[in-house]
Amino acid sequence: MTQNNEEKVEIQEEDTQKGRYLTFKLGEEVFGLEIKYVTEIVGIQPITNIPEVPDYVKGIINLRGKIIPVVDVRVKFKKEPIEYNERTCIIVIDIDDMSIGLIVDEVSEVVTIKEDDVVPPPSYKTGFQNRYIKGVGKSKDGVKLLLDCNKLLTNEEKQNISDIEL
Amino acid sequence: MKKVLIVDDAAFMRHTIKAMLTKNGFEIVGEAENGALGVERYKELSPDIVTMDITMPEKDGIEALKDIKKIDANASVLMVSAMGQEKLVKNSIIAGAKGFIVKPFKEDKLVEALNKL
Amino acid sequence: MSDDFNTYSEPMLEMFMFETNQSMEQLEEILLNIEGNSTITDDDINEVFRIMHTIKGSSSMMMFNNISKITHSLEDLFYFIRENKIYDLDLTRLSDLVFSTIDFISFEISKIEKGKDPDGDESQLTSDIKDYLNSIKNDHPDQEIILSEDEEDHENFISKENLSQDSNEFIAKIFFEDDCKMENMRAFTLLRDLEEIISEVTHTPKDLFDDEEAADKIIEDGFNMLFRSQEDYDKILDLLEDGMFVESVDLEEVENEEEKSEEIKKTQVDLEEQKKKTLNETLKNPFSLNKNKNIISVNVEKMDMLMDLVGEIVITESMVTKNPEIQNLELENFDKAARQLRKLNNELQDIVMSIRMIQIGPTFHKMHRIVRDMNKQLDKNTRLEISGEETEVDKNIIDTLGEPLMHLIRNSLDHGIESTEDRIAKGKDEKGLVSLDAVNTGGDVIITIKDDGKGLNRDKLLEKATKNNLLTKSPEDMSDKEVFSLILLPGFSTKDDVTEYSGRGVGMDVVKKSIEKVGGNIQIESEKDVGTTINIKIPLTLAIIDGMKISVGDSIFTVPTNTIKESFKAKKEDLIKDTSGKEMILIREDVYPVVRLHEIFGLKSKKTSLLEGILVMVETEESNYCLFADEILGEQQVVVKPIPAYLMQYTVKDSGVAGCAILGNADISLILDISGIANKYI
Numbered sequence: 001m002t003q004n005n006e007e008k009v010e011i012q013e014e015d016t017q018k019g020r021y022l023t024f025k026l027g028e029e030v031f032g033l034e035i036k037y038v039t040e041i042v043g044i045q046p047i048t049n050i051p052e053v054p055d056y057v058k059g060i061i062n063l064r065g066k067i068i069p070v071v072d073v074r075v076k077f078k079k080e081p082i083e084y085n086e087r088t089c090i091i092v093i094d095i096d097d098m099s100i101g102l103i104v105d106e107v108s109e110v111v112t113i114k115e116d117d118v119v120p121p122p123s124y125k126t127g128f129q130n131r132y133i134k135g136v137g138k139s140k141d142g143v144k145l146l147l148d149c150n151k152l153l154t155n156e157e158k159q160n161i162s163d164i165e166l
Numbered sequence: 167m168k169k170v171l172i173v174d175d176a177a178f179m180r181h182t183i184k185a186m187l188t189k190n191g192f193e194i195v196g197e198a199e200n201g202a203l204g205v206e207r208y209k210e211l212s213p214d215i216v217t218m219d220i221t222m223p224e225k226d227g228i229e230a231l232k233d234i235k236k237i238d239a240n241a242s243v244l245m246v247s248a249m250g251q252e253k254l255v256k257n258s259i260i261a262g263a264k265g266f267i268v269k270p271f272k273e274d275k276l277v278e279a280l281n282k283l
Numbered sequence: 284m285s286d287d288f289n290t291y292s293e294p295m296l297e298m299f300m301f302e303t304n305q306s307m308e309q310l311e312e313i314l315l316n317i318e319g320n321s322t323i324t325d326d327d328i329n330e331v332f333r334i335m336h337t338i339k340g341s342s343s344m345m346m347f348n349n350i351s352k353i354t355h356s357l358e359d360l361f362y363f364i365r366e367n368k369i370y371d372l373d374l375t376r377l378s379d380l381v382f383s384t385i386d387f388i389s390f391e392i393s394k395i396e397k398g399k400d401p402d403g404d405e406s407q408l409t410s411d412i413k414d415y416l417n418s419i420k421n422d423h424p425d426q427e428i429i430l431s432e433d434e435e436d437h438e439n440f441i442s443k444e445n446l447s448q449d450s451n452e453f454i455a456k457i458f459f460e461d462d463c464k465m466e467n468m469r470a471f472t473l474l475r476d477l478e479e480i481i482s483e484v485t486h487t488p489k490d491l492f493d494d495e496e497a498a499d500k501i502i503e504d505g506f507n508m509l510f511r512s513q514e515d516y517d518k519i520l521d522l523l524e525d526g527m528f529v530e531s532v533d534l535e536e537v538e539n540e541e542e543k544s545e546e547i548k549k550t551q552v553d554l555e556e557q558k559k560k561t562l563n564e565t566l567k568n569p570f571s572l573n574k575n576k577n578i579i580s581v582n583v584e585k586m587d588m589l590m591d592l593v594g595e596i597v598i599t600e601s602m603v604t605k606n607p608e609i610q611n612l613e614l615e616n617f618d619k620a621a622r623q624l625r626k627l628n629n630e631l632q633d634i635v636m637s638i639r640m641i642q643i644g645p646t647f648h649k650m651h652r653i654v655r656d657m658n659k660q661l662d663k664n665t666r667l668e669i670s671g672e673e674t675e676v677d678k679n680i681i682d683t684l685g686e687p688l689m690h691l692i693r694n695s696l697d698h699g700i701e702s703t704e705d706r707i708a709k710g711k712d713e714k715g716l717v718s719l720d721a722v723n724t725g726g727d728v729i730i731t732i733k734d735d736g737k738g739l740n741r742d743k744l745l746e747k748a749t750k751n752n753l754l755t756k757s758p759e760d761m762s763d764k765e766v767f768s769l770i771l772l773p774g775f776s777t778k779d780d781v782t783e784y785s786g787r788g789v790g791m792d793v794v795k796k797s798i799e800k801v802g803g804n805i806q807i808e809s810e811k812d813v814g815t816t817i818n819i820k821i822p823l824t825l826a827i828i829d830g831m832k833i834s835v836g837d838s839i840f841t842v843p844t845n846t847i848k849e850s851f852k853a854k855k856e857d858l859i860k861d862t863s864g865k866e867m868i869l870i871r872e873d874v875y876p877v878v879r880l881h882e883i884f885g886l887k888s889k890k891t892s893l894l895e896g897i898l899v900m901v902e903t904e905e906s907n908y909c910l911f912a913d914e915i916l917g918e919q920q921v922v923v924k925p926i927p928a929y930l931m932q933y934t935v936k937d938s939g940v941a942g943c944a945i946l947g948n949a950d951i952s953l954i955l956d957i958s959g960i961a962n963k964y965i
Contacts, residue, residue, distance in 0.1 A: 041562050043555070048838075049838060050935055051935065057933070061951070062951050067924045067943045067951065069927045089559065098928040099927065100927070107562060110562065249464065252467070252492070256492060259472055264527075265472060266465070268463075275460075275463065275528070279528070
């Protein structure tokens with residue numbers, strides 16, 4: 001009996017936070033992250049450099065005693081980097097006990113987007129960021145590009161190669 | 167001239183509010199001493215503004231407010247509350263009261279409030 | 284429905300869940316006792332009644348009506364039994380009803396913990412309980428029962444969330460007229476007035492309702508709002524100024540950097556801070572506790588803070604006692620006091636670490652229930668023996684171990700222990716035995732799960748592994764241990780052999796992963812028809828090391844002190860190059876390679892000439908060499924944190940970084956991997 005209970009709970013855990021996204025901006029574009037992955041948001045803070053990492057991995061920060069690597073999403077999406085200011089935030093996401101911080105221009109709000117309002121991502125491969133998009137969500141304020149957190153966290157060198165071949 | 171309905175269970179308050187408002191160019195078209203009567207009179211008189219005491223017997227201010235809002239969603243109701251009734255004020259604002267005033271108040275504040283409605 | 288619960292404070296909800304969970308555990312123990320002894324005592328009846336009564340009350344306060352109803356019906360049942368002193372009960376039926384209730388309530392609580400509505404339907408179970416009560420009443424006519432009170436209906440107000448068009452961002456600072464009273468509610472009214480046209484609102488003071496000082500804060504500093512609106516500036520200004528008892532409005536568009544007053548700029552900073560705080564709070568809605576939090580968590584979080592604080596004290600103590608400003612002074616009294624301080628800090632460290640240690644007993648005891656349930660379902664008669672309950676383990680580890688242990692026990696019962704007939708045929712005791720043991724070896728904790736079942740079949744395992752393409756060696760070359768470890772590989776269990784009770788969703792590979800996550804490992808031994816033993820070894824951790832801080836350009840690195848032999852400034856005549864152009868240094872007739880730290884880490888050094896910086900001679904198992912850095916900053920105890928998991932996909936570890944150290948001033952210093960650097964660069 002206990003077993004069945006555990007299963008049901010697993011499935012429903014997904015439901016509670018389904019459709020809820022934290023939105024953030026890079027320039028004029030608005031992106032969304034499923035909030036089940038987001039643990040917190042902090043302002044930009046001193047970053048310690050780390051050797052032998054790609055340019056978008058800016059280094060590591062100390063978040064109350066926990067060391068979190070931070071990724072500049074602008075750089076990762078091959079956009080022009082900008083100077084950090086008081087609106088720049090780090091969104092800390094956590095998947096399978098792996099945490100990273102995403103540096104973004106500013107955070108907006110938590111929105112609910114129903115599944116019916118999400119369309120599949122564009123099939124053309126222009127725009128470096130599209131490989132990370134798992135859907136496009138429509139809401140009253142406009143279109144939000146919904147990111148695939150799992151893809152954000154993995155090494156995409158393999159993907160690079162396959163894209164060149166295209 | 168704006169027409170006002172005064173709803174309050176204390177005769178003193180009804181008297182005072184009436185005096186203050188009449189001096190300042192408002193027409194008092196009716197009074198009621200509890201929420202239920204307040205709603206009845208609202209239906210009869212269709213005033214521009216209602217001043218509503220928050221706590222009353224026979225249907226309190228918030229219930230009466232809700233009923234009035236059902237009759238006219240744009241009804242202008244000013245809640246009259248006392249210090250310490252924050253939760254009730256909060257609930258009335260959520261229920262659609264356009265504003266509130268806290269006892270004890272001076273004449274100019276009451277008039278200012280009604281002028282905004 | 285979930286908006287209703289915003290009315291409750293989180294501490295109240297946590298307390299409710301904590302108490303209810305505790306009660307469920309107590310209840311389970313009582314029932315297991317009753318079943319074990321096959322009798323029910325007055326005390327048992329009283330206890331169960333009391334527990335049901337308490338939960339009925341608290342759950343109705345929290346408006347969890349289904350829990351309230353079901354506990355109410357059980358309360359009625361036990362009240363009847365108690366008042367009428369009924370002992371000739373069908374204990375099996377009774378205990379099944381209570382166990383089902385425990386499961387129902389525990390499940391609802393876990394839903395709440397995960398942020399979902401506790402929407403389980405209690406009606407079937409409640410009616411079963413009522414039927415049982417009726418059957419007892421039929422057997423004992425002339426008895427009465429108390430009727431329950433009706434639940435009160437609470438009204439709740441739900442405020443709308445609104446999404447409006449996004450365009451410009453504004454900041455507003457609003458002051459209300461003197462003596463208008465309830466300024467916090469005035470502010471709330473303003474928010475409602477503007478509701479339709481604004482979105483993404485952040486305001487200070489943040490809490491208009493529960494903060495007693497909100498009105499005062501507004502009187503002093505104004506009501507400040509940061510929001511977005513598609514309306515133009517003038518329209519918004521009008522709306523704000525029209526607010527009841529509004530004295531003054533200072534409205535600015537955020538984009539307009541030059542025109543903003545200093546005061547507004549400062550307000551903006553506060554508002555941005557508040558916005559992050561609010562968003563963070565939205566991420567943790569009243570029900571979802573973080574995955575790692577646990578209902579004892581009010582303490583655990585403080586425990587973590589305490590641990591970090593102790594780490595920092597250790598570091599700061601070093602900063603005081605090893606301060607360069609006092610290094611050359613002879614300070615006898617100071618030294619004495621410093622030693623005392625060090626001693627006390629060490630004690631503090633030990634105690635704090637020990638507080639986080641919890642006995643593993645309760646986790647083990649939970650397994651009794653699982654064994655009981657499985658015995659029933661599988662029609663087996665297995666005993667569970669527990670030893671080593673007082674063994675203490677870090678709380679983190681206990682949290683991670685729960686699920687794997689349950690899975691392993693289920694496995695033993697399902698696949699290990701044979702049916703009663705088989706056992707008798709083999710000449711074994713008809714009661715199977717599963718034993719759980721924990722022992723602390725100083726540096727590790729070893730947990731053993733042993734069953735006296737049929738053991739693992741080497742050939743069958745190899746067959747299955749071959750079928751699933753999991754073999755990396757030829758079978759003949761594999762030891763028994765290696766073969767048994769095959770079951771830990773992902774993809775080993777196929778759908779066919781997953782039964783209802785073991786292995787669904789939680790494969791052995793997930794068990795392995797959970798254990799490796801806390802740094803442990805798992806080993807399997809087995810013998811045909813004798814049984815299987817699973818050993819889990821988990822290290823007890825916390826690393827604080829002595830490190831030497833050295834600077835290279837703007838970065839600070841930490842070298843583990845126990846690797847340092849000496850440090851010095853190089854003399855020109857001692858510097859040489861070997862045949863391949865690598866720099867070396869001659870010291871007392873031996874030649875050592877030199878590794879320039881700024882080169883291997885790609886940093887701009889302040890000192891490029893080997894004569895200006897400092898050389899630190901370090902030793903590894905195989906050799907010694909010298910690191911070239913700008914300056915030595917001093918020795919310090921540091922708390923070691925591992926390289927974050929995300930970075931493991933890059934070559935950070937190979938580049939010479941062993942881990943990260945958090946310094947006394949909260950900066951991060953990379954800890955050098957002395958052997959790694961030697962391997963790579965020499």
